[in-house]
Amino acid sequence: MKVELIVVGKTTDKLLSKAIEDYTGRISHYMHFSITVIPELKNTKSLTEEQQKEKEGQLILKAIQPSDTLVLLDEHGKEFRSIELASWLEKKKSTSRKLVLLIGGPYGFSPEVYARGNEKLSLSKLTFSHQMIRLIITEQLYRACTIIKGEPYHHE
Numbered sequence: 001m002k003v004e005l006i007v008v009g010k011t012t013d014k015l016l017s018k019a020i021e022d023y024t025g026r027i028s029h030y031m032h033f034s035i036t037v038i039p040e041l042k043n044t045k046s047l048t049e050e051q052q053k054e055k056e057g058q059l060i061l062k063a064i065q066p067s068d069t070l071v072l073l074d075e076h077g078k079e080f081r082s083i084e085l086a087s088w089l090e091k092k093k094s095t096s097r098k099l100v101l102l103i104g105g106p107y108g109f110s111p112e113v114y115a116r117g118n119e120k121l122s123l124s125k126l127t128f129s130h131q132m133i134r135l136i137i138t139e140q141l142y143r144a145c146t147i148i149k150g151e152p153y154h155h156e
Contacts, residue, residue, distance in 0.1 A: 057110030077120030
């Protein structure tokens with residue numbers, strides 16, 4: 001199974017970028033993993049939040065194939081403990097050829113993206129910046145891989 005993380009806008013924090021790159025490299029020892037960056041919209045001051053979500057949504061939907069399993073990282077999604085996330089990921093391997101995890105822009109997702117999503121996943125009830133979530137999901141994917149393989153990275 002291939003796993004792709006799609007994000008809106010570049011990660012601008014150098015420390016976060018370095019940590020994300022580290023976990024991306026670690027994950028690639030276990031499965032095919034990639035990160036796709038949807039460019040941030042330009043001249044957004046003249047756009048409403050809804051217009052911005054709509055335009056980002058169009059770009060996101062162009063990056064996704066009809067056969068992809070799309071999981072929206074969303075505050076209203078299902079929450080897992082790390083071991084549960086590993087189990088969920090393991091199940092996805094048998095039902096999905098490509099799993100796409102999506103982190104939206106600052107205002108969330110357009111109705112079209114919500115309609116296309118297969119499920120929603122929440123990483124916490126706390127609020128994090130979109131850039132921090134990128135690091136958190138890559139670390140948790142790496143942790144899930146090590147749990148699946150029975151390696152000692154995760155401790156109960």
